[in-house]
Amino acid sequence: MPPNAIEVRELHKSYGRFEAVRGISFEVKRGEVFGLLGPNGAGKTTTVEILEGYRERSAGEVSVLGFDPDHAGMELKQRVGVVLQTMGFYPNATVRESVEHVAGFYPSPRDVRETIALVGLDGTEDKRARQLSGGQRRRLDLALALVGDPELIFLDEPTTGFDPAARRTAWSVIRRLKELEKTVLLTTHYLDEAQELADRVAIIKNGLIIAAGPPSELTPASASYRVSYDGDGGRVELETDDPTELLHRITSEALARGDRLRNLSVSRPTLEDVYLELTAEEESAAVTPESVPT
Numbered sequence: 001m002p003p004n005a006i007e008v009r010e011l012h013k014s015y016g017r018f019e020a021v022r023g024i025s026f027e028v029k030r031g032e033v034f035g036l037l038g039p040n041g042a043g044k045t046t047t048v049e050i051l052e053g054y055r056e057r058s059a060g061e062v063s064v065l066g067f068d069p070d071h072a073g074m075e076l077k078q079r080v081g082v083v084l085q086t087m088g089f090y091p092n093a094t095v096r097e098s099v100e101h102v103a104g105f106y107p108s109p110r111d112v113r114e115t116i117a118l119v120g121l122d123g124t125e126d127k128r129a130r131q132l133s134g135g136q137r138r139r140l141d142l143a144l145a146l147v148g149d150p151e152l153i154f155l156d157e158p159t160t161g162f163d164p165a166a167r168r169t170a171w172s173v174i175r176r177l178k179e180l181e182k183t184v185l186l187t188t189h190y191l192d193e194a195q196e197l198a199d200r201v202a203i204i205k206n207g208l209i210i211a212a213g214p215p216s217e218l219t220p221a222s223a224s225y226r227v228s229y230d231g232d233g234g235r236v237e238l239e240t241d242d243p244t245e246l247l248h249r250i251t252s253e254a255l256a257r258g259d260r261l262r263n264l265s266v267s268r269p270t271l272e273d274v275y276l277e278l279t280a281e282e283e284s285a286a287v288t289p290e291s292v293p294t
């Protein structure tokens with residue numbers, strides 16, 4: 001078995017004259033949770049759906065569990081679970097019927113009732129898909145991706161529309177998949193989610209990977225700690241590589257004045273800070289289908 005669940009080399013995808021993916025390379029190791037991040041239109045869904053075999057690539061090499069998804073059959077499909085960004089439903093099928101139906105495609109599926117409970121849909125088994133709320137529909141998507149007990153799971157914005165508690169539930173489901181040594185390729189706009197779950201991430205912008213690595217190693221060019229507190233004239237924000245020294249100084253000064261530093265906090269830049277720094281650009285520089293000369 002190849003060590004990597006997914007290998008992508010110099011992948012390109014054009015829609016007519018517009019090149020949505022412009023030569024990206026990355027690999028996802030077995031048992032890894034890998035996050036694809038990037039602004040709307042960056043090329044994430046295009047990339048994921050090429051790996052799923054739903055779209056044909058224009059150029060480059062792709063291997064998914066050792067298969068070329070363009071030419072793979074049932075053998076690959078039965079080892080993969082998918083949450084698409086926009087899912088097709090049988091609107092009149094009930095939750096139980098939908099999950100049972102998809103379970104039927106897989107050689108050794110999970111228990112249907114257990115899967116429904118896993119995503120927090122117990123109690124809605126007899127509701128029809130069209131009667132579900134947006135977040136409940138998304139939970140059904142997740143159940144459909146998991147019911148086959150696949151070894152590789154593609155999750156394209158799996159928690160969009162989830163309430164905060166449902167998001168935490170989904171996070172624990174994804175952590176559980178990792179414990180079971182499943183491989184997960186995740187796209188998300190929630191950077192706390194990526195920071196929480198992903199072993200490694202790649203940030204895509206305009207069809208190119210602009211940064212990749214473990215979330216904790218993607219650090220912004222700016223200083224590595226932020227110290228802030230409420231001053232008389234508003235919030236004071238300081239940056240430092242040595243918070244011990246800085247805190248000692250500013251707290252001593254405050255105490256000497258007989259003062260307190262209100263709402264004092266020390267924080268590391270989050271993945272969101274790094275992401276915003278890396279993806280910032282003037283709107284005019286963005287490549288969009290509309291901006292391609294004809």
Ligand SMILES: Nc1ncnc2c1ncn2[C@@H]1O[C@H](COP(=O)(O)OP(=O)(O)OP(=O)(O)O)[C@@H](O)[C@H]1O
Nearest residue numbers: 015020038039040041042043044045046047288289
């Ligand atoms: N079927 C298509 N035909 C033409 N252009 C497309 C098609 N699908 C996607 N595109 C274009 O390709 C670019 C990348 O789209 P894609 O859906 O991969 O982005 P994304 O990173 O998933 O964005 P989002 O975060 O909004 O889901 C966009 O500019 C989009 O308009």
Ligand SMILES: [Mg+2]
Nearest residue numbers: 044045046085
């Ligand atoms: Mg998308």
